[in-house]
Amino acid sequence: MLGMLKGLWQYRHFVLSSIRNDLVSRFSRSKFGGLWMIINPLAQVAIYALILSNVLAAKIPGIEDKYSYAIHLMAGLLAFMLFSEIINGCLNLFISQGNLMKKMSFPRITLPAVVVGSGLLNNALLFIAMVGVFLLLGHQFTFDMLWLIPLTLLLAVFALGIGLIAGVINVFLRDVGQALPIVLQMWFWLTPIVYPITIIPEEHRHWFDLNPLYPIVDAYHQVLLYGKSPDVSALLGVSIASLILVGLALFVFRRASEEMVDAL
Template identity: 40%
Template sequence: MSSIRGDLKGRFARSYLGGFWFLLHPLMQALIFSIILAEIMRARMPNVDSEAAYPIYVLSGMAAWGLFSEILNRSLNIFIEQASAMKKIAFPRLCLPIIVWGNALINHVLLLVAIAVIFLFFGHLPGLAWSYIVPGMVLISAMAFGIGVFLGVLNVFARDIAQIMTVAMQLWFWFTPIVYVKNVVPAKFQAVIDLNPMTGLVGVYQNALLLNQGPSLRSLIPPVIISVVAVLASFAIFRRASPELVDAL
């Protein structure tokens, strides 16, 4: 916990707002999408009468995606960022992405609290279905951790990995129903959307926070499988590459 707390302080050293930036960035991004699509383009949620439904839908999806992208992107670069420490100090190197994981979960919980307050201004009260966020959070963070550590190890030996993932994450975001509803996607792209593991995981948040409903268990099968495989693969490649990791840095 002390390492996680130290990393949190270090990321916002000499910043007047400090940890509030964790909340402001995703909230402002979701607000921009809501204003442009809901107000200017008059986007509305099908079969939902509330005028606040679309902003709630976007905020829910952005929260889920934010957790995923933060863990994956930071794990992808954490070994390179901490190269000097790894060369000078002997410590379990796998602690680095675990600290990233812990930081992201703390930030995410704070963000959910802020979102809950915003929902109250919309007159949208949290329901019991909010409890489904917990397994969604576990699956999202596990999948992001597994993919991030796996690619993070490869990134030490081939720095192009980070550049490729920058583009891949942008495409991944737009192939995930966050700022649009899955039903509006043309039929020829539906298969891609369904194969996307983040579709089901983002849906956990959207169903729970907007509709007060539980997730479709069938939609969670691909994310569960991918999360388990990603975590196991990340441990395997880290163990194999660990002796050469510091030399490659």
């Protein structure tokens, strides 16, 4: 573990330059450049907001703001998009970088580090755009929004643990690469992002306790929608699970590194 961290520190400039190059290359031939990364999710939110907030008059219970549903949706999407981007980025990472892994000697841990770094950068840019939309809608912020920093780090660690294990297994069993996007799609709809949990009958809400993503998304809603601090006790379980998961992922990754090169 310490060896991987040391290698990551020694190759930190490689990681940073790779993150920059990934961002530049993704939009190098586009006139709007990185704006597309922000336009796409905001367009989705605008459609939901127009239909549900205006046409169907959807509101979040306890909030009189006409656009409370749109803010609820944007907060949930901000969390889930980071989660899914890191997992999807790790899923085919070692397959797409197979030639690099075979020809060059470098700390392989830098590859998932680039994925996480790119995901965090993209998420930060999306957050800035969403803040602008929130202000246009007249939404007020509080200092509790600073909770987003540890929440984002927790979410990134949780996603890295899942993505790294899935990426390693996908090298040997390619069915994982086909199945995981379906699982993520189901996970999205089983998490209160598009809908508030209050529409679920109270006797069935305990099932959401089995969803480790729910406490994090709920914390995003508490911070961005209600302007309150999240329930730390509710996040304790997923925090411990995330640390155990990422530790297991790094162990599996280290043990399987050489076998992955042979399989690729």
